[in-house]
Amino acid sequence: MxxxxxxxxxxxxxxxxxxxxxxxxxxxxxxxLFVGIETYQDINNALVWRTRWGLLAIFVIVAAVxxxxxxxxxxxxxxxxxxxxxxxxxxxxxxxxxxxxxxFLKIALVLLLIYPFLSLMIVGKQGSLKYVDNxxxxxxxxxxxxxxxxxxxxxxxxxxxxxxxxxxxxxYSYALLSSYFGFSFWLLLPMSGILxxxxxxxxxxxxxxxxxxxxxxxxxxxxxxxxxxxINWTDVTKxxxxxxxIAKASFFGIWSFDTGATNNFVKAWGLSASxxxxxxxxxxxxxxxxxxxAYVTIRLRRMPIGRAWEALREDEIACRSLGINTVTTKxxxxxxxxxxxxxxxxxxxxxxxxxxxxxxxxxxxxxxxxIVVLGGMGSLTGIAIAAIVMVGGTEVLREMSxxxxxxxxxxxxxxxxxxxxxxxxxxxxxxxxxxxxGSREPTAFLKERRAVSGSFTKxxxx
Amino acid sequence: xxxxxxxxINGLTLGSIYGLVAIGYTMVYGIIGMINFAHGDIFMLGxxxxxxxxxxxxxxFAGIPIALLLLVMLLVGMILTGLWNWTIExxxxxxxxxxxxxxxxxxxxxxxxxxxxxxQVTQGPRNKPIPPLVNDVYHLGAITxxxxxxxxVVITAVLLFAFWYIVNKTPLGRAxxxxxxxxxxxxxxxxxxxxxxxxxxxxxxxxxxVAGGMYLIYYGxxxxxxxxxxxxxxxxxxxxGGIGSLPGAVLGGLLIGLIESLWSAYFSxxxxxxxxxxxxxxxxxxxxxxILGRPxxxxx
Numbered sequence: 001m002x003x004x005x006x007x008x009x010x011x012x013x014x015x016x017x018x019x020x021x022x023x024x025x026x027x028x029x030x031x032x033l034f035v036g037i038e039t040y041q042d043i044n045n046a047l048v049w050r051t052r053w054g055l056l057a058i059f060v061i062v063a064a065v066x067x068x069x070x071x072x073x074x075x076x077x078x079x080x081x082x083x084x085x086x087x088x089x090x091x092x093x094x095x096x097x098x099x100x101x102x103x104f105l106k107i108a109l110v111l112l113l114i115y116p117f118l119s120l121m122i123v124g125k126q127g128s129l130k131y132v133d134n135x136x137x138x139x140x141x142x143x144x145x146x147x148x149x150x151x152x153x154x155x156x157x158x159x160x161x162x163x164x165x166x167x168x169x170x171x172y173s174y175a176l177l178s179s180y181f182g183f184s185f186w187l188l189l190p191m192s193g194i195l196x197x198x199x200x201x202x203x204x205x206x207x208x209x210x211x212x213x214x215x216x217x218x219x220x221x222x223x224x225x226x227x228x229x230x231i232n233w234t235d236v237t238k239x240x241x242x243x244x245x246i247a248k249a250s251f252f253g254i255w256s257f258d259t260g261a262t263n264n265f266v267k268a269w270g271l272s273a274s275x276x277x278x279x280x281x282x283x284x285x286x287x288x289x290x291x292x293x294a295y296v297t298i299r300l301r302r303m304p305i306g307r308a309w310e311a312l313r314e315d316e317i318a319c320r321s322l323g324i325n326t327v328t329t330k331x332x333x334x335x336x337x338x339x340x341x342x343x344x345x346x347x348x349x350x351x352x353x354x355x356x357x358x359x360x361x362x363x364x365x366x367x368x369x370x371i372v373v374l375g376g377m378g379s380l381t382g383i384a385i386a387a388i389v390m391v392g393g394t395e396v397l398r399e400m401s402x403x404x405x406x407x408x409x410x411x412x413x414x415x416x417x418x419x420x421x422x423x424x425x426x427x428x429x430x431x432x433x434x435x436x437x438g439s440r441e442p443t444a445f446l447k448e449r450r451a452v453s454g455s456f457t458k459x460x461x462x
Numbered sequence: 463x464x465x466x467x468x469x470x471i472n473g474l475t476l477g478s479i480y481g482l483v484a485i486g487y488t489m490v491y492g493i494i495g496m497i498n499f500a501h502g503d504i505f506m507l508g509x510x511x512x513x514x515x516x517x518x519x520x521x522x523f524a525g526i527p528i529a530l531l532l533l534v535m536l537l538v539g540m541i542l543t544g545l546w547n548w549t550i551e552x553x554x555x556x557x558x559x560x561x562x563x564x565x566x567x568x569x570x571x572x573x574x575x576x577x578x579x580x581x582q583v584t585q586g587p588r589n590k591p592i593p594p595l596v597n598d599v600y601h602l603g604a605i606t607x608x609x610x611x612x613x614x615v616v617i618t619a620v621l622l623f624a625f626w627y628i629v630n631k632t633p634l635g636r637a638x639x640x641x642x643x644x645x646x647x648x649x650x651x652x653x654x655x656x657x658x659x660x661x662x663x664x665x666x667x668x669x670x671x672v673a674g675g676m677y678l679i680y681y682g683x684x685x686x687x688x689x690x691x692x693x694x695x696x697x698x699x700x701x702x703g704g705i706g707s708l709p710g711a712v713l714g715g716l717l718i719g720l721i722e723s724l725w726s727a728y729f730s731x732x733x734x735x736x737x738x739x740x741x742x743x744x745x746x747x748x749x750x751x752x753i754l755g756r757p758x759x760x761x762x
Contacts, residue, residue, distance in 0.1 A: 026549060029545045030549060033510075033511055033542060034511075034581065034585065037514050037517075038584070039513065039590060047590055047591065048517070049517045206743070218743050218747065221694075221739040221742045221743045221746075224735070225740065231732075369568070373568050415582070421575060422572045423572070425568060429565055430557055430558065430569070433562065
């Protein structure tokens with residue numbers, strides 16, 4: 001065994017060069033056809049091709065240089081740091097916390113509460129539409145979905161790849177019931193939650209016996225079945241055309257946000273007409289729903305059912321031998337998780353004013369699951385941070401028009417949205433398999449509360 | 463009756479393709495116990511490789527014999543997708559071996575998103591049609607068999623035989639089976655486990671690439687999101703046959719192909735994917751070991 005700091009630099013460099021060359025050759029092989037050749041349709045609609053050697057060269061050089069830097073500099077550096085840490089014997093978790101760290105949640109909540117007004121003040125009415133709607137509401141919807149899924153995956157350890165089905169159930173419940181029967185948002189919000197929870201139980205029943213990967217695949221199948229039914233049952237759902245003109249939410253029936261209504265919010269308050277008020281209203285609704293989800297999750301974790309979930313996640317067999325009813329434990333997890341998905345769905349429907357099966361593809365499930373896992377399963381703060389980074393990051397990408405100057409006018413950053421999302425999923429998993437927040441706050445403890453490393457829990461085993 | 467036999471033939475053709483892809487799922491699951499979610503997109507990559515090779519070769523050698531052209535298309539596809547899957551395993555799955563169970567599944571889902579979007583970005587989002595390669599059709603009474611279908615079934619049969627031979631009769635296959643049974647023990651007895659797993663991924667990808675190439679020839683069109691649905695169907699095939707069992711994967715593939723074509727012929731074409739997904743759910747719920755799988759022992 002040679003100490004990394006003592007090994008000759010020349011040896012590392014030689015090794016790095018060799019590996020870089022190898023990586024270059026592999027990258028050349030991988031990208032030769034897919035990057036080096038471009039296929040497109042010509043005027044006669046026939047498929048033709050042209051070469052893109054420059055782009056291919058960039059890919060190969062990036063691969064080679066990246067590998068070189070990794071082997072020559074980054075890896076020795078990480079090894080040295082690990083060695084020093086092991087030598088010093090000091091644990092990473094320290095008791096001293098900064099002011100910001102201690103009051104993080106309060107600060108975040110206050111910031112969220114004043115966020116719409118802050119953006120109104122800074123960028124004005126027209127400008128803040130984007131910030132409140134595209135960033136605020138969009139991110140909060142995903143936070144809520146991810147927190148809902150967190151109950152199923154993070155707490156109960158049941159890997160659900162079809163969560164978007166409950167989102168769809170909620171959205172379609174609201175869309176259909178409001179357009180066929182004219183019920184209001186405030187009546188349908190709890191109703192779509194209950195309907196989604198019912199579906200959670202219906203779909204949960206058959207999969208009770210399954211564990212781990214198999215459970216994941218069956219939930220995926222259920223999610224796809226619901227989407228395909230929505231597409232094909234055209235009499236009710238109007239198929240791929242979707243349902244449009246869904247009613248807006250009203251201010252608890254006191255003020256309406258429809259422009260034609262007599263009790264219009266803007267008129268009643270004598271404000272100048274703008275859609276930003278409705279967006280701010282929606283922002284507070286989804287914020288309240290998120291807070292509800294978080295509150296319920298935190299409280300449930302301390303109740304017998306929450307403890308049963310976490311026990312189930314850790315070891316199902318031990319759970320059963322201790323007399324925990326795994327059937328009700330699993331079903332409640334499915335039902336409550338689905339209920340929050342349903343709430344988010346009906347909110348989504350009223351916010352968009354339009355639902356179609358396009359919004360409920362498997363990719364959405366994958367994105368929500370990715371947020372839960374990247375944030376660190378079970379950690380509400382971590383999941384919220386992950387949602388902000390992943391969803392906000394992709395929204396920021398839309399705004400990056402300055403990249404057009406760098407890469408030419410044909411460059412559309414939106415195209416790279418999902419590509420970067422997938423890459424982020426892989427990279428975060430590789431470097432932080434436990435997610436952004438890798439520690440857990442236990443609810444039951446002896447003498448004092450200490451955060452435990454996420455590595456001590458084994459989620460997803462169930 | 464003729465109609466039924468016709469559907470049977472169509473189903474067998476489709477089933478051969480699913481079977482080839484299913485082998486990749488079942489092998490990887492058998493050897494490292496993970497669902498390689500990106501396998502469907504590897505299949506899609508194979509189709510695109512065949513498409514691009516087809517365009518290049520036909521533009522340089524216009525009168526090339528069809529057999530040679532097909533051979534080149536499929537071979538290049540096999541090599542390139544093998545390279546891709548090798549890299550994917552090295553980069554995204556191997557570092558997470560021994561990590562918690564969900565981690566490789568998440569990277570596999572991420573990889574699936576990356577692969578389909580990579581193709582969308584580099585080759586464009588539109589469907590890519592190619593002119594039909596083999597047009598000959600044979601008539602047996604009222605039944606028509608196209609040369610395409612015959613070709614697909616024959617190529618599948620040949621590949622399956624070669625594959626069966628590798629797994630059952632060569633030292634490499636022995637290493638694979640040993641790794642599948644007990645990875646630690648195999649390593650102790652001198653099997654290079656990492657290498658064996660890498661080769662398994664390459665083999666799975668090569669079979670998927672052939673399936674992708676044949677899918678392209680059969681339907682005459684390639685698209686960046688062709689990976690997901692056929693991928694799930696092939697996975698269903700693997701589960702139906704009993705995941706981890708190679709003959710099971712082929713059997714499952716054929717069954718899924720038959721069910722799909724008979725369902726769309728006699729019930730409704732709109733709900734054919736629902737049928738597949740429902741079968742997947744039913745098999746997993748009521749007989750998780752599939753038709754030929756071994757029962758899994760619950761270890762405490």
